[in-house]
Amino acid sequence: MKASSLAIWSIKCPRKLLQAATIPNKLLMGPGPSNMTSEINQSLSQPLLGHLHREFLEVMDDVKDGIKYAFQTENPLTFAVSGSGHAGMECALLNLLEPGEKLLVVENGIWGARAADLGKRLNFQVKKVSVPLGQAITLDAFEKAVEDYHPDVVFVCHGESSTGVCQPLEGLGNICRQRNSLFLVDTVASLGATPFAADYFQVDCVYSASQKVLNAPPGLAPISFSPRAQYHHTGLISLNYSLRTALAQLALEGISTSVDRHYKNVHILYSCLEQLGLELYVNRKEWRLPCLTTVTVPERYVAADVVSFMMNKGIEIGGGLGGTAGKVWRIGTYGRNSSVECIERTVHCLQEALEACAGNRK
């Protein structure tokens, strides 16, 4: 048989595909992904292994230990889901609840809304307790909501990347435990930049993502919870190399030092933004994410114009998302991008953009 002589081939080879893609170097200061470090980049080029080979299982063990460290948990069922942070959310909700069970969602932005939506599609009984955009829920409001609804699971987004709010976690886990609810926390946009410790905060399930503070490529969602599911498919080999490297870099710096650095540098960003006459979107300082800063767009600007201007200079910042669309800019300072140099380049470019785009909306 000579396949090339068959009548089935009618779609021609796309010529453009044969030219190598040119991928420019950009500074990714938006809500994510962030830039890879060179070590992580190099780790992607390790040779492939089968996902059940001893050497890969060792990489997975190291990744598991690294995630336990990053989450600060001794939870045995800790691993990386193959997929984006959203896959982490799906994995968590699918495994914690059965159809008909009760999910309470603290909605402080788009990720709470997304969890509630997903919960409805999965046929859970979903109740939302909403706080105004740019705010976090108080301990009292949280306690009342849990007491009133008796949920099986409570969902809280720690780092709400659509508003820049960092939800304080102290005391929430205890309330859940006393009411016999499971405490589920989304740390996609906060892990490694804000103080988080799953065991200390009495978190029953937590997930994050590889492409924010960890500086790995998107594709893996660290997750930790009690054993209730089994898994079988081809592991994302190369991504695990890079996640391993990302976690090693976090361990090398020390997680609390990493957190300190994010806090220290974001205050430099705050000062720079103030000097440009801009206002931060999150009023209460203790609610601000140190790795994702939301800036209120002044009246006379079209938010997207500034984003485009900066993108043309090779620097990405983000627009708003969900309820904050058009209202804020989102500046990410994830992992290695949380540096004075990156912040200065970004602010310098933002200043140029503000001058160029002033008055686009009267």
Next chain:
Amino acid sequence: MKASSLAIWSIKCPRKLLQAATIPNKLLMGPGPSNMTSEINQSLSQPLLGHLHREFLEVMDDVKDGIKYAFQTENPLTFAVSGSGHAGMECALLNLLEPGEKLLVVENGIWGARAADLGKRLNFQVKKVSVPLGQAITLDAFEKAVEDYHPDVVFVCHGESSTGVCQPLEGLGNICRQRNSLFLVDTVASLGATPFAADYFQVDCVYSASQKVLNAPPGLAPISFSPRAQYHHTGLISLNYSLRTALAQLALEGISTSVDRHYKNVHILYSCLEQLGLELYVNRKEWRLPCLTTVTVPERYVAADVVSFMMNKGIEIGGGLGGTAGKVWRIGTYGRNSSVECIERTVHCLQEALEACAGNRK
């Protein structure tokens, strides 16, 4: 605030994580993944971009064109699902059917069984038409099953990697179209090595995976079907670079030339296996996959011993899966691994293994 002074940090940094992982080079001749080519490997190290950046959208466009070429389809809704081949199956079934609708599964091995199982979990009305392991369904049996059940969707696995069967597709699509059923085909272990053309075979939905014949790392599942779903999450940036490179290499060689090469080389493998006195598991030649060969394990061998022996020499072949567990060895000749040199190394090692392991089972 100084995070390092907080009381929350109790999990210590895992020391082993700080030592670089040593990943050996192995020849991956099992049922998948296969080895990356050096071009694909290098493409993984391109800098990250945001998944909505123009340059990445161009990569995605190229990937889309490349997948259309690989599937031989003009279907506009053609893209890569972020995930393994299994994610492709989930994406296909979730988007083609609603709960209560009828799914007919042709079961010729584990992947049909898996699709039926998944369909049941998704609350479809699932009916299986099973053929004995190592066989493909005939046109008559297929027509009768479709006529009797009036399914909304018919699932067929083109390359059944648990048995090595390549299901002939000629005529199946026409039967589905005449009965108003959608025709869904799994090409995870066949695409690029066997003649496949979605439009020609009247396939309504087809998915594959990146880590078999395409030689890319696992993590992306090419898929093509009519628009019924929407998608939003962080794209797997680096994996798309590598998939793009993989598709470019396929385009460069020409898909039919690639198919011819797989056929030509697998016949060399057949001859070598015969010389070793081994029998192929799939009797009918026209049902054999040219990229995944199943070999009947002779009486006096423990299948796993041979696999372990070879693995210790740095060459992976696979054992059976599902109904073929313990009964067959599975030798993958995917993409660049379909070469005389790779086959000779594998057969040479297999010969050594057979000599070393003879008589382990009497």
